[in-house]
Amino acid sequence: MGLLDISSGDSLYRGKEYYEKKRVLSFNQIDDSTYQGVVKGTSDNYDVVIDILHPRKSHCNCPHANGRRIICKHMVALYFGAVPDAYDDFVEDEKENEEEYEEYQKDVVKYLKQYIDSLKKDELKELLNAILSEDLYYNHYKYLYREFYDFLYEKLEEKKIKLKLSTVVEALNMISEYSDIYVDIETNEILEVNDVYFPEEENEKILRKVNRKPDRYLSIDYYEYQRYSYSCLIDFIDSLEDVKIADKMYELVRGKGAFSKFNYAIREYKLEDRWYKFKEKALARKAKELLSYNDLKYIDDIKK
Structure with a gap:
């Protein structure tokens, strides 16, 4: 999960504004993924270090x-300064x-019209009475529309989710002290950087x-x-019935x-079979x- 994904909306857009106003005073690259710099704040200059990976x-x-x-706005500003392509991609x-979003709004309006047209007279009357019983006026109608709109939007977003839980479990099984593991959340591809077993050229690629x-x-x-x-x-050992x-x-x-x-x-x-079943559930x-911590939605494709 990237730096922009885990920043709040406020930090993200304020950081973008700081970058555009050239508040990133200086920065330098420490290693392949780490940058340090100075960002001008409201009343002081702040020392910032970001690790992209x-x-x-x-x-x-x-x-x-x-x-x-x-993630604060100063980190976001430095990120855009250190990785200009990221800023261009973000704006795009x-x-x-x-x-x-505009196209989606049109689809929602179309759906609402189709839904209302599909209602029988008694159903339409029941819906109207339910709304009127709350003494709702114009602004309240707009609120109900937004609630329904957001609900539909969330359902459509769920259909776009591609990351599978089984992919992350597989990645966890692959990890070792010699490797860094990266999961592509769009394709479910697992990438491994291994300084011991893989050639340097492949790792750099x-x-x-x-x-x-x-x-x-x-x-x-x-x-x-x-x-x-x-x-x-330890949890597995705790689950054993044989105390000895x-x-x-x-x-x-x-x-x-x-x-x-x-x-x-x-x-x-x-106890191998028992351990592997226990481990499979633990890894899930x-x-x-891990996915929750990174605010990532996923498809739970692991059989219960």
């Missing part, structure tokens, strides 16, 4: 964002969205692809996943080599948590 690691010393994992998307459209990719953090994986081991086996496994997973010792133990105690929960 891991936007939650971005930070700013302004009063609004200092010490908090949020705004224009396209406005045009699509993937990173360039991700950097061109960072908002299109979900990045999966290995260290967060590792912490979750360990907690899964559970106690032995608790001892095995303490300290270094916990995962390899755990894998040995489940083979030793013939983690995938949902």
Whole structure:
């Protein structure tokens, strides 16, 4: 999930305004995805660092964002300054969205007319009485229309969702300490950058692809996943009915080599099938948590 996707609407448009007013005083690139710069605020200049691939690691010393994992307008302004193509794409998307929204309004009006025309006399009378019973005047009618309009819009947006839950689960299964994983939320393609097993040229090609459209990719953090994986081991052991086996496994997973010792133990105690079923459900929960954290909608294609 990109930096723009996780910023609030206010931060996004104020940041765009700051960039347009040339409030990004200076910036430089630290590495492939990280930039630092100075952005002029209302009453002071602020030091800003953004990480395009891991936007939650971005930070700013302004009063609004200092010490908090949020995206402020200064970060957005720096992002547009560091990645000019992103600004051009954003402006173009705004224009396209406005045009699509106008077309959609026409479709809604058409649908409402068809719906009203389909009502029988008694049904139409019942609908009219329901509205009048609330003593609604002109402004209230507009409110009801907007509510219905938003409902339809949400339903249509759901049809556009392409990202599958199973894709994110597969990506979680692929992650290792040597790799960075990126999921294309539009095509469900999983991209892996691996400094140990893949040639440098191939890794750089993937990173360039991700950097061109960072908002299109979900990045999966290995260290967060590792912490979750360990907690899964403990939860699995907690679920065992045989107290003696559970106690032995608790001892095995303490300290270094916990995962390899755990894998040995489940083979030793013939718990492999049970573990894989448990792990599958746990990964699905983690995938949902990750998607929710990044405000991403998805298709739940995993059988219950």
